[in-house]
Structures are given as structure tokens and as C-alpha cells.
Amino acid sequence: xxxxxxxxxxxxxxxxxxxxxxxxxxxxxxxxxxxxxxxxxxxxxxxxxxxxxxxxxxxxxxxxxxxxxxxxxxxxxxxxxxxxxxxxxxxxxxxxxxxxxxxxxxxxxxxxxxxxxxxxxxxxxxxxxxxxxxxxxxxxxxxxxxxxxxxxxxxxxxxxxxxxxxxxxxxxxxxxxxxxxxxxxxxxxxxxxxxxxxxxxxxxxxxxxxxxxxxxxxxxxxxxxxxxxxxxxxxxxxxxxxxxxxxxxxxxxxxxxxxxxxxxxxxxxxxxxxxxxxxxxxxxxxxxxxxxxxxxxxxxxxxxxxxxxxxxxxxxxxxxxxxxxxxxxxxxxxxxxxxxxxxxxxxxxxxxxxxxxxxxxxxxxx
Amino acid sequence: xxxxxxxxxxxxxxxxxxxxxxxxxxxxxxxxxxxxxxxxxxxxxxxxxxxxxxxxxxxxxxxxxxxxxxxxxxxxxxxxxxxxxxxxxxxxxxxxxxxxxxxxxxxxxxxxxxxxxxxxxxxxxxxxxxxxxxxxxxxxxxxxxxxxxxxxxxxxxxxxxxxxxxxxxxxxxxxxxxxxxxxxxxxxxxxxxxxxxxxxxxxxxxxxxxxxxxxxxxxxxxxxxxxxxxxxxxxxxxxxxxxxxxxxxxxxxxx
Numbered sequence: 001x002x003x004x005x006x007x008x009x010x011x012x013x014x015x016x017x018x019x020x021x022x023x024x025x026x027x028x029x030x031x032x033x034x035x036x037x038x039x040x041x042x043x044x045x046x047x048x049x050x051x052x053x054x055x056x057x058x059x060x061x062x063x064x065x066x067x068x069x070x071x072x073x074x075x076x077x078x079x080x081x082x083x084x085x086x087x088x089x090x091x092x093x094x095x096x097x098x099x100x101x102x103x104x105x106x107x108x109x110x111x112x113x114x115x116x117x118x119x120x121x122x123x124x125x126x127x128x129x130x131x132x133x134x135x136x137x138x139x140x141x142x143x144x145x146x147x148x149x150x151x152x153x154x155x156x157x158x159x160x161x162x163x164x165x166x167x168x169x170x171x172x173x174x175x176x177x178x179x180x181x182x183x184x185x186x187x188x189x190x191x192x193x194x195x196x197x198x199x200x201x202x203x204x205x206x207x208x209x210x211x212x213x214x215x216x217x218x219x220x221x222x223x224x225x226x227x228x229x230x231x232x233x234x235x236x237x238x239x240x241x242x243x244x245x246x247x248x249x250x251x252x253x254x255x256x257x258x259x260x261x262x263x264x265x266x267x268x269x270x271x272x273x274x275x276x277x278x279x280x281x282x283x284x285x286x287x288x289x290x291x292x293x294x295x296x297x298x299x300x301x302x303x304x305x306x307x308x309x310x311x312x313x314x315x316x317x318x319x320x321x322x323x324x325x326x327x328x329x330x331x332x333x334x335x336x337x338x339x340x341x342x343x344x345x346x347x348x349x350x351x352x353x354x355x356x357x358x359x360x361x362x363x364x365x366x
Numbered sequence: 367x368x369x370x371x372x373x374x375x376x377x378x379x380x381x382x383x384x385x386x387x388x389x390x391x392x393x394x395x396x397x398x399x400x401x402x403x404x405x406x407x408x409x410x411x412x413x414x415x416x417x418x419x420x421x422x423x424x425x426x427x428x429x430x431x432x433x434x435x436x437x438x439x440x441x442x443x444x445x446x447x448x449x450x451x452x453x454x455x456x457x458x459x460x461x462x463x464x465x466x467x468x469x470x471x472x473x474x475x476x477x478x479x480x481x482x483x484x485x486x487x488x489x490x491x492x493x494x495x496x497x498x499x500x501x502x503x504x505x506x507x508x509x510x511x512x513x514x515x516x517x518x519x520x521x522x523x524x525x526x527x528x529x530x531x532x533x534x535x536x537x538x539x540x541x542x543x544x545x546x547x548x549x550x551x552x553x554x555x556x557x558x559x560x561x562x563x564x565x566x567x568x569x570x571x572x573x574x575x576x577x578x579x580x581x582x583x584x585x586x587x588x589x590x591x592x593x594x595x596x597x598x599x600x601x602x603x604x605x606x607x608x609x610x611x612x613x614x615x616x617x618x619x620x621x
Contacts, residue, residue, distance in 0.1 A: 006442075006446065006475050007475055010472055010475055011472055011473045011474075011475060013472065014468070014469050014470075014471070014472020014473055015469065015472075015473070017468075017469070017472070018458055018461060018465060018466070018468075018469040019458070021458075021460075021461055021465060022458045022460050022461055025460040025461075026460065196456075198456075199456030199457075199459070200452060200454055200455050200456040201455075201456040201457060201458060203422070203452060203455065203456075204450075204452060204455040204456065204457070204512075205473065206422055207420060207422060207445065207448075207450035207452070208445060208470070208473040208474055209442050209445045209446050209473070209474065209475070210473050211442070
């Protein structure tokens with residue numbers, strides 16, 4: 001028999017290494033942690049260009065050689081479409097595909113005004129109709145002052161202050177990161193421990209000198225390494241491909257990874273609890289979904305919480321993912337330090353304590 | 367076999383599961399270097415007894431010592447020098463055999479050559495195969511392989527041949543004898559009497575949580591014969607299994 005002292009740490013790392021291999025070979029783990037969030041990021045990244053526009057169909061009888069029409073061509077917000085027939089226009093207007101129809105005509109009955117602009121808008125897109133009207137009024141005013149030399153009583157002096165642009169990706173990416181950590185933490189942990197128990201892998205470990213806590217730690221460490229690698233990949237792809245804002249560069253990334261670690265530890269607690277409650281593998285998804293779905297929808301993953309009705313907001317405001325997402329966005333976009341998101345960290349940690357109390361109670365070894 | 371050196375001592379072992387009395391006061395010794403068989407029908411308490419000695423299960427009462435160490439106080443010390451094959455142990459299904467052996471070398475804190483280990487159980491060609499891709503016999507051999515990693519003094523095998531074909535069983539017997547011949551004590555459970563007769567130096571027959579007989583297979587048979595027992599049919603020089611094996615050969619049949 002060897003006289004070298006037995007190292008629990010060495011045994012634990014052996015489990016970590018084996019478990020990490022096992023995770024990376026499991027398609028569902030890779031899909032939930034990386035593929036899903038990346039698909040959402042890519043979809044929203046491309047939509048995210050999010051150019052605001054007013055779609056206007058131009059009628060066939062519209063006169064195009066007039067200063068009003070020419071000026072409209074140069075307004076980027078207004079997208080003119082000359083391809084639609086009269087009947088298409090009517091149905092497109094009804095279906096909301098276009099916001100207005102337009103026709104500029106030479107005034108044949110009187111010399112003033114020289115042109116008449118016929119506009120058809122809908123009550124459904126009143127806001128865009130109003131924008132179109134004010135754009136037109138602005139054009140009339142300009143033409144009046146320049147061409148007709150009508151004296152102006154006031155002139156607008158504009159100055160645009162350049163601030164950091166809050167892009168769609170700056171909202172979407174932290175939410176997707178949170179979602180990735182949530183699903184990896186809850187589903188991954190629950191499935192792994194349930195299957196270790198059911199396939200008796202864990203029982204075989206019990207027959208070796210490793211102590212039980214180190215088995216859990218070894219497995220948890222591999223989950224942590226896997227999910228954090230995923231988080232880093234998501235952040236880097238977001239930054240380089242979609243210009244996700246990382247204010248302080250590497251420091252911001254490190255802060256985000258610290259937050260990810262905290263979030264993941266809490267979410268793994270949910271996973272431990274689920275693995276204890278579920279009797280078999282098919283019982284895992286329903287129970288895990290009860291935990292993940294509400295947070296997925298209500299924690300500001302896709303929409304800002306302020307968009308929800310007020311009766312829903314108290315629910316939004318107790319979920320741990322809400323605070324993780326919030327902290328993540330503050331750190332990434334506003335450049336907040338970890339101390340200034342202490343409130344969020346505190347609430348997530350409280351969840352952690354509560355969840356682990358439950359997990360210890362329901363966790364099963366065999 | 368060293369009669370004077372009992373490597374495992376079990377005294378008045380009792381195990382109750384709420385209502386069920388799985389083990390009802392069992393006592394026996396296992397001597398160093400022997401193959402000791404626990405025989406009995408399913409549910410007789412063989413596996414429970416084995417798992418208590420392996421320190422995997424708490425006992426209700428009684429004393430169990432392994433190499434002089436108590437299973438109550440020195441479970442971790444005992445685990446370092448025993449090898450345990452569970453009735454249906456699992457391994458990470460997507461890992462290769464070499465990766466799994468490295469995992470277990472870490473768990474036992476020993477340095478091994480995984481390929482050499484696989485050679486011991488005739489799986490040297492399957493190192494890159496995943497555990498889930500193995501046949502039943504290969505799985506059992508691999509399972510035994512993991513019990514040998516820490517060069518144990520005692521190996522516990524719980525129904526290692528259940529569900530195997532005759533070739534795989536015979537080859538597993540050879541493997542178990544080789545382990546014994548290297549000086550390792552082997553404790554095995556089975557409900558196949560031919561297996562016990564072929565393999566075990568001594569056997570204990572367990573029924574309803576008690577030992578009802580304990581001796582060498584030869585002695586037990588002689589005792590029965592001396593009581594005037596006779597087989598109903600004249601035994602032929604060979605049986606159907608001999609026919610089967612002579613027709614299909616003795617080689618490993620893995621797939």
C-alpha cells in the first residue's frame with residue numbers, strides 16, 4: 001500500500017476532467033449553453049440595426065418633378081415605394097405593411113398653392129403618419145423660405161450631443177448570457193446528478209476513497225468551467241461581430257465573468273434541488289421549466305421589464321435572473337464596478353442561500 | 367490460502383430496512399488469498415452483506431472488520447485497499463475506456479498505465495471505445511479492470527457473470543483465478559452453483575438473511591452424499607454446456 005497521503009483534491013480534479021469531457025460530448029449541453037443564446041444574439045444582432053422608417057406608397061398619378069417630391073426622396077426616414085398598384089396599396093394599408101399613400105399633384109384650379117399633396121394615413125400607424133406630416137410641413141417651410149423667399153421669424157439652431165449609442169445587442173446579449181447560465185445551471189446540473197445517481201456512476205465513486213462533497217465539487221467545477229467558457233465565447237462574439245459595448249474592455253469582461261460565476265452557482269443550486277425532487281429523467285424538464293421559463297420571459301431577457309403591465313412587475317422584481325441581467329447590463333454598458341451593483345449581487349446571493357438550504361434538504365445520493 | 371489469517375471477519379451482522387430483515391445475524395471469516403463465494407437465491411441478502419463490508423452501506427448491528435479495520439471507523443482507509451465491482455455499476459457513458467481508467471487512477475491517487483490495465487482483462491484493443499459501446503461481457507471485464515487499479519488486497523465481485531454467455535463466463539472465471547493467483551483475496555456472489563463449484567475455495571450458502579452452510583464445495587457435496595443423497599439420473603461424461611462449448615469454441619464472444 002502506498003504511504004503517500006491521499007489527496008482529495010487530486011481525486012476531485014480527476015472527476016472534473018472526466019465530467020468536462022462528458023459535458024462537451026453531450027449535444028444538449030452545447031446547444032443550451034452556446035447555440036441557443038448565439039442564435040438569439042445573431043437574430044437580434046441583425047434585426048438590431050433597427051432603422052426606424054415610415055413606409056409610404058406613391059400613387060401612380062403622382063407628379064414627380066416637383067420640389068416637394070424631390071425633397072422627400074432625400075429624407076432617410078421616409079421610404080417611398082412606387083411599385084404598388086392601387087388595389088395593392090389599399091390592402092397593404094389595411095394590413096399595416098405601409099403607413100401611408102401619397103400623391104403630389106399640380107394645382108390646376110388655382111396658382112396658389114402650386115402643388116397639392118394628397119395623403120392617406122391610417123389610425124393604426126398614426127404616429128408614423130404624424131411623422132410624415134411634420135416632415136412634409138418641414139419641406140413646405142423650407143421651400144417657402146428658399147424659393148418663395150418668405151421671411152422667417154425664427155430659425156432652428158441644432159446641435160447633436162454625441163452619446164454612446166445603446167444598441168439592441170447591448171440589451172439582448174446580457175439577457176442571453178443570463179439565459180445561458182440559467183439553463184446550463186438548472187438543466188445541466190439536474191440531469192447530470194440524476195443520471196449519475198440512476199446509472200450508479202456515483203455509487204462506484206463511493207467505493208473509492210474520495211469523500212462525497214468532493215464528488216459534488218468536482219462535478220460543479222466542470223459545469224462552471226464549461227458555462228464560463230460559453231459565457232466568454234458569447235461575449236467575444238457579441239463584441240467582435242455585433243459591436244457589443246464593453247466599456248472598460250478586459251476589466252468589463254472580467255466583471256461580467258464574476259457575475260456569471262455568482263449567477264451560475266445560484267442556478268446550480270436550483271439544479272441540485274431539481275435532481276433531488278425528480279424521480280426520473282422525464283420528470284426533470286417539467287420541474288426545471290417551472291424554474292427557468294418564468295425567468296426567461298419575465299426577467300428582462302428579451303424586453304425591458306418596464307414594458308410589462310404593472311401587476312406583473314412585482315413578480316419580475318423578485319426573480320434572481322432579473323437582478324443578474326440588470327447587474328450585467330450596468331457593468332457592460334454603463335461601466336459600473338461590482339461594488340455599484342452590490343444591491344443586485346446581494347439579492348442574487350440571498351436567492352443562493354435560500355436555494356441551497358432547499359437543495360441540501362432534498363438532495364439524494366442514491 | 368492462509369487459514370490463520372482471516373482478512374475479513376463478520377460477526378452477527380444484522381441489517382434491517384424498515385420492515386424487511388435483509389440480513390439476520392451472519393458470521394463468517396474470509397481467509398487471505400482465497401476465492402470466497404456467497405451463494406444464495408435472489409433476495410437472500412448477499413448483495414447487502416457485500417455492500418456493508420465494502421463500506422457502502424450502514425449496518426444495523428454486528429461487527430465487521432477488514433484487515434483488522436472496522437467498517438464503522440475506518441471506511442476511508444478500507445476503501446484504499448479494496449476493489450469493488452458493483453452488480454450494475456455505471457460509468458460516464460460517453461467516455462472512452464482509457465479516459466475512464468485515468469479518472470479512476472485519479473480517484474485512487476495512483477499512477478497506472480491504462481493500456482496495460484486493459485491488457486489484464488483482454489480489452490487492449492478497445493481503449494478508444496466508449497463504455498456504452500461495449501458488449502455485456504466486455505462491460506463486466508472493464509468493471510473488474512477498474513477494481514484492480516489500486517492493486518487491492520481484496521476484490522469484491524457482485525454477480526459478475528450474470529447475463530453472460532458460456533464463453534464469456536468461462537473466460538471471466540480464468541480472469542478471476544488469475545487475480546487470486548497473484549495473491550489477491552476474492553469475494554464473489556453468485557446464484558450459479560456450477561460457477562461456485564468451479565471457482566470458489568470456500569462457499570457460504572445464504573438463505574433469508576442467514577448462513578445455512580459454510581465449507582469447501584467438495585466438503586459440502588461429500589456431506590450430502592454421505593447422508594445417502596443420490597442423483598435421480600446417471601450423470602453422463604458431459605453435459606449440454608460441454609456440448610455447446612465444444613461446438614461454439616472457447617474464445618471470447620464479444621459482439
